[in-house]
Amino acid sequence: MPAPASGGGVASLSLHAHHSDSCKSKEAEIKRINKELANIRSKFKGDKALDGYSKKKYVCKLLFIFLLGHDIDFGHMEAVNLLSSNKYTEKQIGYLFISVLVNSNSELIRLINNAIKNDLASRNPTFMCLALHCIANVGSREMGEAFAADIPRILVAGDSMDSVKQSAALCLLRLYKASPDLVPMGEWTARVVHLLNDQHMVSLITCLCKKNPDDFKTCVSLAVSRLSRIVSSTSFVWCVPCFPEDAAVKGRLVECLETVLNKAQEPPKSKKVQHSNAKNAILFETISLIIHYDSEPNLLVRACNQLGQFLQHRETNLRYLALESMCTLASSEFSHEAVKTHIDTVINALKTERDVSVRQRAADLLYAMCDRSNAKQIVSEMLRYLETADYAIREEIVLKVAILAEKYAVDYSWYVDTILNLIRIAGDYVSEEVWYRVLQIVTNRDDVQGYAAKTVFEALQAPACHENMVKVGGYILGEFGNLIAGDPRSSPPVQFSLLHSKFHLCSVATRALLLSTYIKFINLFPETKATIQGVLRAGSQLRNADVELQQRAVEYLTLSSVASTDVLATVLEEMPPFPERESSILAKLKRKKGPGAGSALDDGRRDASSNDINGGVEPTPSTVSTPSPSADLLGLRAAPPPAAPPAPAGAGNLLVDVFSDGPTAQPSLGPTPEQAFLSELEPPAPESPLALLADPAPAADPGPEDIGPPIPEADELLNKFVCKNNGVLFENQLLQIGVKSEFRQNLGRMYLFYGNKTSVQFQNFSPTVVHPGDLQTHILSGLTKRVAAQVDGGAQVQQVLNIECLRDFLTPPLLSVRFRYGGTPQSLTLKLPVTINKFFQPTEMAAQDFFQRWKQLSLPLQEAQKIFKANHPMDAEVTKAKLLGFGSALLDNVDPNPENFVGAGIIQTKALQVGCLLRLEPNAQAQMYRLTLRTSKEPVSRHLCELLAQQF
């Protein structure tokens, strides 16, 4: 097809004519460009208004100049003008310019958005597509805010053309990925799922599913049936992110997976590489799905065999991918053995591959497939490879060898040999962690000490040995040199002179270490004392410019002269065993590579296998927070924490039943760790609401997954925060979120503390607050500043959230936290612990007033009442504290029955104030309560009643 000479083409060609004629040199080109830019600028600035065609021409030229690599700082306005042209080409060039060159210049964005809005509303499919493309191409937050509501409408509108729908779906996907909080979910979910039968909606739904597994459960069976239809005709990539629960659906899925594997065996129909690329892409997706399910041993082994064939494929790409996928297969118990059969091929790859990235994958795979049975072979191969390995990956290989050697060491002399070999071969890449670790292990195991001493002694005899070797040697001989002193070849003077021969070539740190070795020698071998004192006394030590060395020399010299043998022996005793803890090497490898060395499959798997890709017995990382019994002191009340029923707060009647089972039914998410965390965060918070009378703060509550439904325990956690303001909102293996909040009138401020519990840095850490549905019209909350995108291992970051209550609300805003943990995206949605009672202002009133108001609120809808069984011991003081924590004032001498509690308060919102009266009547005999709430607004009565009833 001949290239039609478009407007753009003409413009660029004419420019090019000059361009190539006169551009003999770089300078000439720049001169020429500058001239052209000046010309265009003058045209734009000129008095005469440019017609659409010239405007388009010049904008196009600017774009061309930009693409040649020059900076453009004007013309944006003209491009925006083109958007509102009704000529297709002009509009098109305008959009192109915007999508290539726009930056978040807020003024322009508003104009652009306007133009886009018009085009979306134009009903002209071509224009609509252009506008959608532009939104998808720019995809900024501003655009998301402007159009997130429109696009779903276009997507599900009956009259949209297919091509428009298709663009709308992808556009929505893009916005969704960029800022998930902006895209309203819910009402159109079901309709989107049905689009699955439509051809092009797959990626949108896949992505949505990942975030929202519950809402999209229905699509699994649809997807599987579509898949089976497709598989039987052609092939198609598919990944169902949720595990189908239905056995029939599952069976069908397994069948599909088998079919794909079978097809992989068939000879290719066409010789083109491309054809096989597509086919293999499907195969790899299939395999990763099989690995993801990790429940079909048969399929896993077949997948492994298939990958095994690829290991020897002539396409480098396939070898690379096969090694990568196998890495994850190796961590499945079903296929670990099968993977091991390919060990020779992999070792061969490590030796012969020409591409370093492939070799790296091979090394990863060897690491992943290693277990006790093949550790010796793998470690020795890796050591051999290390001699010629690329510098870029040496350190990693060193770490891996060190870990494998330690983990699978049957006899520790092998371990010592391996590490010393490591130092010999790649001393520069042996980090402190590695040689510290070998010292720890030797110190802790007396069966290997003699051997270690002998081996380092021999290693030190090499004419040139690495400084790390001197360090290890110095330390080990200082501790255990006596074990080999009996041999005349390694008598104390020989040991000393061997070490001292290295002394002068070493760095300060090593020399300091050697000085300590020397003083230990004085204790171990009194016969060396004179020699060593001579060395210490030498001017080069005593007057060394380095303070540390000087100090050691002086102190050791004095120590050796003044202390008696007994004292020396005590001071210089052998080091005690090191406490066992997580190998620091492992921590380092994790820091380098993220958790595990293989490629992640998905969050869930990663969590489970992150610590231990080898399925071996690594030291478990120490727990981050240990709940102590004293943590209870911080608890709000003496009573056990209010148990939250699993039922949603709305299911009032259900609650009674749930509670009747007693507190034993409560899930184990006790408040203790939460409170322990709190105690770290701050001085003990005022325990009872009494101290906070002025502004009782609502409790924070963990909410659901960001886009997905709230995490299952969200409601339960929320209930814990109804009567308190501070505590741990959420905690899992990776992350801890703490909350501290205060409320006054209709305003609130919440401090969120995010703690990284791992030793690995979180990447792209971004918490956002989402107001589902029209919640935004009821309550506003905004994070005041962004937190840093990286959260270091063990670090805590803080964020402030300002809250304004506009009207009464029933559901809390959601907090969505996303980050990458070792390359794996994590996301989490929690309910913010903001409930309507947080905006309570207690009101004191006399009995007379109370009854008068009580009577005023006598409409049936204004009252909410609940009778329920006590879930905690019925203690008047505790109840009082809870009611105060809830936010109301407690009125004494109002109720004729002194056992009863009466409270009053006003809920402050921006739009209106809601007066609330409450009465709680405990019945100790029946272990029941009756709770009555009267407010001027019906939903508020019910909601408060539900919230409060769960607290007793």
Added chain:
Amino acid sequence: MQFMLLFSRQGKLRLQKWYVPLSDKEKKKITRELVQTVLARKPKMCSFLEWRDLKIVYKRYASLYFCCAIEDQDNELITLEIIHRYVELLDKYFGSVCELDIIFNFEKAYFILDEFLLGGEVQETSKKNVLKAIEQADLLQEKTETMYHSKSFIGCKKAY
């Protein structure tokens, strides 16, 4: 897909498409880094590399490198296939495409890419449909252009 870059063997950027909002500075930095990395690789090496927390998939066609950055869970092979599909589209449209076509008809190259990929996802898998859409756009353009020219012609006459 996070972005796609086309650059020549000399390291000159010929087309850039970003599907993530980044600052100009950041874009330039990434481009420089990737062009350097990819050009340094030898022909027989595999087409995938890990870069930051993304995967880079690249392929060389004649003097042009096509280079895509994809996310962790994306499939490398299908990305290669996408690149190839785009090259085929360009080839069909321009008739054995060369670097110069992309330089001087950059807007066409962009339009084709937009029809094919949207927001980093494949929009239209059928080559025929993509080309049809482009042809229609061209047709529309010619129509408006003729209209435009006749109008301006009339305008000229009046002025005369």
